[in-house]
Amino acid sequence: MQVGFLDYYSGVLNVREARAALLANNIANADTPNYKAVDVSFNDALAAQLDANQTGNAPNAASSAAYRATGVVGLNGNDVSLDAERVESAANGEAMLGATSFLRQSTGDLVTALRPNPGGI
Amino acid sequence: MGGTDLFDIVGSALTAQDARLGAIASNLANVDSVTPPGQQPYRAQEVIFAASPVGDGADDGGDNNDGDATDGVDVTAAVNADLGVQVAGSVETNAPPVTKYDPGSPYADAQGNVTGSNVSQVDQMVDLIDSSNSYAASVAVLQQASRIDQQMLASFQVS
Numbered sequence A: 001m002q003v004g005f006l007d008y009y010s011g012v013l014n015v016r017e018a019r020a021a022l023l024a025n026n027i028a029n030a031d032t033p034n035y036k037a038v039d040v041s042f043n044d045a046l047a048a049q050l051d052a053n054q055t056g057n058a059p060n061a062a063s064s065a066a067y068r069a070t071g072v073v074g075l076n077g078n079d080v081s082l083d084a085e086r087v088e089s090a091a092n093g094e095a096m097l098g099a100t101s102f103l104r105q106s107t108g109d110l111v112t113a114l115r116p117n118p119g120g121i
Numbered sequence B: 001m002g003g004t005d006l007f008d009i010v011g012s013a014l015t016a017q018d019a020r021l022g023a024i025a026s027n028l029a030n031v032d033s034v035t036p037p038g039q040q041p042y043r044a045q046e047v048i049f050a051a052s053p054v055g056d057g058a059d060d061g062g063d064n065n066d067g068d069a070t071d072g073v074d075v076t077a078a079v080n081a082d083l084g085v086q087v088a089g090s091v092e093t094n095a096p097p098v099t100k101y102d103p104g105s106p107y108a109d110a111q112g113n114v115t116g117s118n119v120s121q122v123d124q125m126v127d128l129i130d131s132s133n134s135y136a137a138s139v140a141v142l143q144q145a146s147r148i149d150q151q152m153l154a155s156f157q158v159s
Helices: A005-028 A042-055 A082-114 B006-029 B076-080 B121-155
Strands: A038-040 A065-067 B045-051 B085-092 B099-101 B113-116
Touching: A005 A038, A005 A042, A005 A082, A005 B006, A005 B121, A038 A042, A082 B121, B006 B045, B006 B085, B006 B121
Parallel strands: none
Antiparallel strands: A038 A065, B045 B085, B099 B113
């Protein structure tokens, strides 16, 4: 079965939501000793999600999570940068809104196409 | 995704930072506390955080060994577990208590020294700034998440 736009956007929104949780978790653990920031690669996670939708497996958006390992590790072994996480979180949220807008537009067109013609022409 | 809601994560962060702010306030309040001879002086409390335990209550249903590059990274279990932060406990710092020569004080010992607390005001203020920065970041995430939720709901509103 081909991936329809509903499947696609459900995958996108699932991955975005999982990523929002991960970023919030990074911020929550900004002062936890020896914590390392975790993130998902959006492309990999989306591919895994669409693959799971195809095969009917339980979707697992976070399966491609990895340590980000870009920050400076502080004296307490923590490499979370609050600023970077907030920027990522904002970008992630806006992308989520964007996906929602596209989904809304697409479903709107679909509903219009399905609607019986009131004029009967 | 993992089993934890974003709002739970932010809530755990706010609770943890609140405990830390409480400890800092207690330390700063006791910065000038003095102790009678023979009693333990006030020692600065430091709150220790821990990430939520890995593998605890994790429904590891989606563990895939499909051989892709990320399978070697052992964070999947962590991600499927509960996210968030919790207070692991608090420790007393082991800096030596400050002693001051003040023979007139009722708490002075035989040599005229008064034992105070071991709180470093500068350390506590730095901790306070760090903690309130983290608190503000968590609140910002909370506000942003609820704004986006609202806008997503509004965009699907049938007019």
